Amino acid sequence: MDITVHPAVLSFRLDLLLLPGHPDYGAALPGDRACFRQATIVFSPVHNLHWTRQSVVKPAINAESGTLDFGSVDFLTRDEDNYRLLGDWGTILLKSSTPSLSIDPSPSPDPNETA
Template sequence: MRDNYLRFPGFENVSLEDSYVLDIAVHPGVLTLKIDLLLLPGHPEYRDPLLGERACFRQATVVFSSVRDLHWAGQSVIKSAIDASGSVDFGSVDSLTRLDDSFKIEGDWGEINLRSDTPSLSIDPAPTT
């Protein structure tokens, strides 16, 4: 079976391809990606962009738990980018796919193949103004 991330619970109405990876952390049994996540209309947390914003972005975390096997290729070519505001990111998630009993994640930061539970997505609370 091959599934795109949009079929994973909680990943509806988001665009990883248009989001920015802020950090990747690997710990025993867990892979975590911190993301500046693009929310699409239809997502329950979506709001119209404010003046000066090009889209609705929210800080979010993708967690792969119960990691049984993980291979990360391409780490040596990782280069961070700095945007006009001075924020650092590592590019986008080009793809996140389930391949039978494993997952494949690709981006400017390399390719990660892992066996784990289905990833979860949690969106940080909206900043108060």
């Protein structure tokens, strides 16, 4: 949904697919086909960052909600404190401490909405 780079910080805002067995797993929300939750992955402190193909990033716009979609994280590898991330938005190579993941709480169902 968003990629943000600030001095010493890289963050990804995304829709995260949770599988059964994950502590935050729950029923799919209306309109979803699986258990998706919004989440943020933060790499900090970032010591080195190289982002290729950044200039070709053109997010899609969701026709219903108007939100941006930069595509998915297709590949993430780690070798000690070196990370490689790949997606439609390009390739990011960085050196950082272990990233943190925060999952938004599941929104409460709208009592006025019918299934």
